Amino acid sequence: MAAFIDKVKIKVISGAGGNGALAWRREKYVDKGGPAGGDGGAGGNVYFVATSDMSTLLDFTHKTVFKAQRGENGKNKNCHGKNGEDLYIKMPVGVIVRDLKTNKLIADLNEDKKIVLIAKGGRGGRGNARFATAQKRAPQFCEPGEPSIERELELELKLIADVGLVGMPNAGKSSFISVVSAAKPKIADYPFTTLIPNLGVVKKQNGDGFVIADIPGLIEGASSGLGLGHEFLKHVQRCKLLLHIIDISLENSFDNYQKINTELEKFDTSLAKREQIIVLNKSDLTDFEHAQEIKSDFVKKSKTKNEIFIISTATKQGIKELLDYLNKKLEETEDIKIELDIEEDLASVDNDDSDYEITKLNKNTYEVMGGKIKRLASVTDIKNIHQIKRFTNILDSMGVYEGLRECGINNGDTIIAGGIELTYDEDYY
Numbered sequence: 001m002a003a004f005i006d007k008v009k010i011k012v013i014s015g016a017g018g019n020g021a022l023a024w025r026r027e028k029y030v031d032k033g034g035p036a037g038g039d040g041g042a043g044g045n046v047y048f049v050a051t052s053d054m055s056t057l058l059d060f061t062h063k064t065v066f067k068a069q070r071g072e073n074g075k076n077k078n079c080h081g082k083n084g085e086d087l088y089i090k091m092p093v094g095v096i097v098r099d100l101k102t103n104k105l106i107a108d109l110n111e112d113k114k115i116v117l118i119a120k121g122g123r124g125g126r127g128n129a130r131f132a133t134a135q136k137r138a139p140q141f142c143e144p145g146e147p148s149i150e151r152e153l154e155l156e157l158k159l160i161a162d163v164g165l166v167g168m169p170n171a172g173k174s175s176f177i178s179v180v181s182a183a184k185p186k187i188a189d190y191p192f193t194t195l196i197p198n199l200g201v202v203k204k205q206n207g208d209g210f211v212i213a214d215i216p217g218l219i220e221g222a223s224s225g226l227g228l229g230h231e232f233l234k235h236v237q238r239c240k241l242l243l244h245i246i247d248i249s250l251e252n253s254f255d256n257y258q259k260i261n262t263e264l265e266k267f268d269t270s271l272a273k274r275e276q277i278i279v280l281n282k283s284d285l286t287d288f289e290h291a292q293e294i295k296s297d298f299v300k301k302s303k304t305k306n307e308i309f310i311i312s313t314a315t316k317q318g319i320k321e322l323l324d325y326l327n328k329k330l331e332e333t334e335d336i337k338i339e340l341d342i343e344e345d346l347a348s349v350d351n352d353d354s355d356y357e358i359t360k361l362n363k364n365t366y367e368v369m370g371g372k373i374k375r376l377a378s379v380t381d382i383k384n385i386h387q388i389k390r391f392t393n394i395l396d397s398m399g400v401y402e403g404l405r406e407c408g409i410n411n412g413d414t415i416i417a418g419g420i421e422l423t424y425d426e427d428y429y
Contacts, residue, residue: 163239238336
């Protein structure tokens, strides 16, 4: 059996945009040529896609970094660089996504085939052909592509099942799911045989079916972290119905029923109001009259309006009647809508990397570092006066020179910006 993983951390990186090209027409019969640098391609986006074909986050323990394709650089002859391919990452239905930087929930993949944009690719930079005007017919510069977006995320899976099985350890939940579905959980006569939630599909005669989740055994104090159940109580939250399975061969069967309900309410008050069907299991271990007495006692004490069923997973007594009742109840019961506080995810589309840092290397030298500055420098030819002028103008518009003055720069001091060395001239800047 594959391991059940319901919480992982991953990193996603969208594709950076390709740089624009600096190029010229060099054709024999074209008078004066002109700028012909094409735009860079856009970087690929990263999307999460919910799919019912997955039931665990195990795949994300083997691979934790996902990167979309970057856009190609622009080319000469006004050729546009190829856009990077988008990356679609499949997730189990029920995954919620948290941004580890802000600790905010940014997505709830609660429906099959739901698609959410997680990181937008960078825009491609413009080639020099895009900057040509009537006054400036030969622009000597191009644009760098926008950067990628990098995000560290936490994925948490909350199973979405129609019916959730709850009850004390050894109440017979695993046996029940193995009888009514094709699921093959580990079954033994000691507590905590089930260490992970099991999913089973109960087939109907018309070909449809419903999903049952076998939640590992709860004990008193589970909502506070005791036993195993506290790790998996979250998987009960989205179940339409709860099937409370009770071992009636025990003398304290009703006490056990109350303890489990107390833990459900402590974990989530809405679970106390969830439709719950009581199933008295292991009737083969007692006589008919005693089983009926226990049922009467449960009817009186539990005050449930639902049917209470007596079954035996060993002999399959009462199983068919219970499944027929479940089918009917599920048709009458609306899907559970859990309203999560999902934040507007501006970080998924924010490619702005205009922040910079100024470091004084020595008495007369200042270094300016920043992603945007580095990208600008990468498409700047230091031998071309037009490109250097544009580079310095952009630094000025970013407030770099104002920041340098605040740091005490003097006329004639050296500025190293993205690897390009400049001399500060207070009359010029």
